[in-house]
Amino acid sequence: MLTVKDLQKVYNGTVVVNIPELTIQAGEAIGLVGNNGAGKTTLFRLILDLIRPTKGEVYAKDVNVAKSEDWKAYTGSHLDEGFLIDYLTAEEYFKFIGDLHGLSDGDITERLLPFMDLFNDEILNQRKYIRDFSKGNQKKIGIAAAALSNPELLILDEPFANLDPSSQIRLKNLLRHLRDQKRMTMLISSHDLSHVIEVCERILILEKGQLVQDMQTNENTLRELETYFTV
């Protein structure tokens, strides 16, 4: 589903991403963890062709993301509030994204149904622009918009950040639902080790731009990660 080849990003002489090879199979849910500045967001931006690599390539289903737009039809993502259109209401934004993917109003309503718990009656029918929602609720709008097209590949940067505890648990259940029922391939970064291992079957640790661990999640993973991050 996703292949990274000899990927490097250098800023001001510093290598911030350096990944010789990474392959993610269709249907895998991958958790990306690493301390502040490890390069997680930069890697996502390279994968989504938001920035150009210093060296190397990213292929989404064999499409070089820097050379074609085709991958955008089957990729959904939310990295930050910059992905939102802040002068629209949530409904107008979902309609905008739905139109890009040829969805009817009925399709949009149906695709948003699994999000109702997470929305907690605070997103739809609020008569409020996206810019006036709280950070947590903006994140919920962005995640729903990313998943709206039922993408084969879903990329989320720190989806649990800014969410209250109830919302974090609802989001965890929702991501599991998307993984199991919609067979989405997922790439999710998080600083919450316990949430990410509950959603993801494979965990990658990024340190100073390099993938230093690649592990399948099992009953020991949380302890191993806590040990790794205990300095």
Ligand SMILES: Nc1ncnc2c1ncn2[C@@H]1O[C@H](COP(=O)(O)OP(=O)(O)OP(=O)(O)O)[C@@H](O)[C@H]1O
């Ligand atoms: N546009 C830029 N110009 C210069 N340096 C940059 C730029 N973007 C990112 N960096 C640097 O690249 C490194 C990786 O940053 P990145 O935001 O990818 O890390 P991260 O793992 O997402 O961190 P966090 O967990 O804090 O969000 C950092 O040292 C950062 O300062």
